[in-house]
Amino acid sequence: MKVYIRSAACISAQKTFGNNDFLTDIVEYNSTRLTPVEPDYKEYIDPKLIRRMSHVIKMGVATATECLKGAGIDMPGAIITGTAFGCLEDTVTFLTRIIEQDEELLPPTAFIQSTHNTVAAQIALMLKCHAYNNTFVHKGVSFESALFDAIMLLKEQEADDILVGGTEEMTDTSFTVFTRLGLYKRLPVPNLSLYSAETKGTIGGEGAAFFLLTDKPSPYNLAELTAVNTFYKPKDTPDIEKRITAFLAANSLIPEDIDLVITGKNGDARNDEIHKQLSNSLFKNNSLANYKHLCGEYAVASSFALWLASNIIKNGTVPEVILENKLKVAAPKKVLIHNHYQNKYHSLMLVSAI
Amino acid sequence: MANMDQTVYIAGVGVISAIGNNVAEHLASFERGEAGMAEITLFDTIHKHTRPVAEVKLTDDELIAQTGLSTHNGRTALLSLVAAREAMADAAIPGLEALRVGFVSANTVGGMDRSEDFFVRFLADNSKGKLKNVFDHECGSMTEIVADQLGITDFLTTISTACSSSANAIFYGARLIRNNVVDVVVAGGADAITKFTLNGFNTLMILDKEFCKPFDEHREGLNLGEGAGYLVLVSDKVAKTLNKPLYCTLSGYNNSNDAYHQTASSPDGTGSYLAMKKALDKSGLKPTDIDYINLHGTGTPNNDSAEGTAVKRLFDPEYPPMSSTKSFTGHTLGASGGVEAVFSALAIKHGLIYPNLRFETRMSDLPFEPERKFLKDQDLKHVMSNSFGFGGNCTSLIFSKI
Numbered sequence: 001m002k003v004y005i006r007s008a009a010c011i012s013a014q015k016t017f018g019n020n021d022f023l024t025d026i027v028e029y030n031s032t033r034l035t036p037v038e039p040d041y042k043e044y045i046d047p048k049l050i051r052r053m054s055h056v057i058k059m060g061v062a063t064a065t066e067c068l069k070g071a072g073i074d075m076p077g078a079i080i081t082g083t084a085f086g087c088l089e090d091t092v093t094f095l096t097r098i099i100e101q102d103e104e105l106l107p108p109t110a111f112i113q114s115t116h117n118t119v120a121a122q123i124a125l126m127l128k129c130h131a132y133n134n135t136f137v138h139k140g141v142s143f144e145s146a147l148f149d150a151i152m153l154l155k156e157q158e159a160d161d162i163l164v165g166g167t168e169e170m171t172d173t174s175f176t177v178f179t180r181l182g183l184y185k186r187l188p189v190p191n192l193s194l195y196s197a198e199t200k201g202t203i204g205g206e207g208a209a210f211f212l213l214t215d216k217p218s219p220y221n222l223a224e225l226t227a228v229n230t231f232y233k234p235k236d237t238p239d240i241e242k243r244i245t246a247f248l249a250a251n252s253l254i255p256e257d258i259d260l261v262i263t264g265k266n267g268d269a270r271n272d273e274i275h276k277q278l279s280n281s282l283f284k285n286n287s288l289a290n291y292k293h294l295c296g297e298y299a300v301a302s303s304f305a306l307w308l309a310s311n312i313i314k315n316g317t318v319p320e321v322i323l324e325n326k327l328k329v330a331a332p333k334k335v336l337i338h339n340h341y342q343n344k345y346h347s348l349m350l351v352s353a354i
Numbered sequence: 355m356a357n358m359d360q361t362v363y364i365a366g367v368g369v370i371s372a373i374g375n376n377v378a379e380h381l382a383s384f385e386r387g388e389a390g391m392a393e394i395t396l397f398d399t400i401h402k403h404t405r406p407v408a409e410v411k412l413t414d415d416e417l418i419a420q421t422g423l424s425t426h427n428g429r430t431a432l433l434s435l436v437a438a439r440e441a442m443a444d445a446a447i448p449g450l451e452a453l454r455v456g457f458v459s460a461n462t463v464g465g466m467d468r469s470e471d472f473f474v475r476f477l478a479d480n481s482k483g484k485l486k487n488v489f490d491h492e493c494g495s496m497t498e499i500v501a502d503q504l505g506i507t508d509f510l511t512t513i514s515t516a517c518s519s520s521a522n523a524i525f526y527g528a529r530l531i532r533n534n535v536v537d538v539v540v541a542g543g544a545d546a547i548t549k550f551t552l553n554g555f556n557t558l559m560i561l562d563k564e565f566c567k568p569f570d571e572h573r574e575g576l577n578l579g580e581g582a583g584y585l586v587l588v589s590d591k592v593a594k595t596l597n598k599p600l601y602c603t604l605s606g607y608n609n610s611n612d613a614y615h616q617t618a619s620s621p622d623g624t625g626s627y628l629a630m631k632k633a634l635d636k637s638g639l640k641p642t643d644i645d646y647i648n649l650h651g652t653g654t655p656n657n658d659s660a661e662g663t664a665v666k667r668l669f670d671p672e673y674p675p676m677s678s679t680k681s682f683t684g685h686t687l688g689a690s691g692g693v694e695a696v697f698s699a700l701a702i703k704h705g706l707i708y709p710n711l712r713f714e715t716r717m718s719d720l721p722f723e724p725e726r727k728f729l730k731d732q733d734l735k736h737v738m739s740n741s742f743g744f745g746g747n748c749t750s751l752i753f754s755k756i
Contacts, residue, residue, distance in 0.1 A: 091550075106553055137494055141511070156358050
């Protein structure tokens with residue numbers, strides 16, 4: 001059985017949403033915080049509901065709606081989301097009120113919407129969808145965990161037309177805390193020269209991306225999602241190489257068969273060292289691309305990469321802005337996404353032409 | 355190769371809650387009919403004298419001493435480690451090093467107890483607040499900390515679907531085995547009581563000022579609880595290598611959504627009905643095959659009414675014995691599915707039906723009432739466990755005798 005990506009929708013720091021141009025008009029930033037380019041949510045969500053929705057709920061629900069529209073599907077067979085931090089805005093709001101108001105006279109809305117499954121629940125509620133509904137919250141592989149579940153459901157023939165997505169929001173509070181934790185660069189950096197700084201820290205981002213997965217072949221499918229895998233705490237770079245090689249071998253491939261490798265480089269010298277080593281070993285003959293200068297780093301940033309890979313394959317073009325070296329195949333047929341989160345969690349997604 | 359018809363066995367169980375720090379203490383508390391609710395001691399709150407909670411009877415320091423963890427990164431992780439470790443020791447799987455082992459854990463609060471400490475100082479001055487207190491805020495961090503202690507690296511993930519979280523973790527674990535991703539999986543969940551959740555549930559006005567009375571006509575809400583519960587699930591192949599008897603199998607499961615309201619259940623319990631019905635379909639059983647239902651039974655007017663209506667729709671006119679063990683443990687939120695899965699496995703193994711404490715008056719619109727006595731020597735072939743949560747997330751599991 002094959003798994004296909006029927007449609008994909010993405011809100012990010014670039015003009016990726018409801019837009020037919022594929023990364024032709026790049027948004028440039030000179031900051032350590034990239035903010036999403038957002039649509040007029042009234043076109044996607046009942047205006048009565050928008051007022052109470054936090055940022056991540058709006059991004060998630062609108063992206064899911066656009067994804068279903070793109071697939072021509074009214075009712076998905078399952079809804080699965082991934083998010084590391086969940087609904088931070090509502091969490092911070094409720095926590096702040098507990099402290100500032102000494103636990104008295106608290107309105108419930110922020111608490112109600114603070115649970116991690118709120119986005120998946122709101123989509124189900126909007127669609128009146130009684131099907132399987134799950135939310136994965138496992139740090140830098142939250143989105144991949146959701147994808148993995150979706151693929152298993154398809155293989156089990158428990159559901160078809162599975163709506164799966166990743167959502168993450170940045171709030172002023174989380175940006176301040178992450179900055180203090182040293183995750184971001186100390187000084188603003190032009191996002192288009194993110195990788196040349198070679199200093200500590202990255203740039204933060206946020207966004208939502210949803211995909212409609214099916215096992216039904218169709219000329220309208222964007223691409224095949226050939227395989228997804230994650231691994232935890234590799235011993236060293238040779239161990240990473242071994243695992244990637246094994247992943248490719250399980251799909252009867254060697255590195256040279258991959259037309260484009262999309263890496264999880266994020267401008268943090270220590271983070272990027274792993275990708276640099278791989279570009280000199282396993283991927284020394286491969287065309288390489290990066291994406292986090294466009295969308296920033298966030299726990300489900302790899303969902304942006306999957307949106308990117310799906311569109312590269314469907315359109316048969318690679319946006320110049322993502323390329324690290326020379327493109328060998330103008331219209332890639334096999335794209336490998338290799339992401340890692342603090343070298344603790346690695347993920348591999350193999351996307352192929354149909 | 356994936357084998358979706360493969361039987362998945364329960365080889366070990368571990369649990370900690372307000373009524374015990376391990377399996378043996380739980381069985382003793384059930385027998386004595388002793389509930390775990392009392393006044394809050396974990397943190398200062400204006401609700402101290404008016405909202406009883408079911409705390410685990412160990413302080414953070416005591417839990418740290420018991421688990422041997424060198425840092426305190428969240429009470430949820432401490433509770434999780436105690437129960438997950440007990441489950442693994444109980445399963446005592448020979449040659450575990452050579453097997454693919456997964457850890458699928460659920461929680462809803464992550465390191466919120468520590469984040470609350472951080473936030474008090476942070477709010478006054480954004481450059482203040484100890485970063486180590488907020489570093490492991492994420493739900494996934496709880497799983498990671500425990501997996502590292504257990505030495506599990508092959509497959510880790512965290513599920514968070516409010517109060518059905520760990521029931522979803524358990525059947526996800528079974529699916530990982532059936533899809534040949536792992537051979538053994540420790541699955542369940544944990545949650546600690548925090549100021550955040552206590553105040554959250556309080557704003558919804560669903561906390562009982564007295565000890566909760568699930569499925570009683572005069573029920574007035576839930577009592578928050580805390581704890582952790584894990585099962586060790588094993589493949590057919592691993593089951594054959596064990597030197598001790600297995601508890602039961604996980605024969606059915608389903609996750610359905612109520613799609614009615616973010617927090618309230620639909621009056622006819624659509625999601626609960628679908629979860630129970632489809633779990634039965636999955637196991638190939640009929641309603642009359644179920645010998646005991648461990649109800650979600652939070653004690654809120656809304657849940658028990660919706661769940662009761664769904665039970666009536668599915669089981670009428672022959673009702674199996676049923677009870678809510680939340681009358682002992684309080685509502686342990688993201689842990690409840692795991693805690694109650696352990697109770698369900700123990701019910702089958704030891705032939706037990708747990709009493710529904712403090713039940714007095716049958717609900718006016720239901721033709722059945724929960725079991726009040728602790729029953730032993732029951733021949734239970736199939737036990738259903740319900741876990742329903744915010745966001746309409748409804749999950750039912752069915753455990754079957756081998």
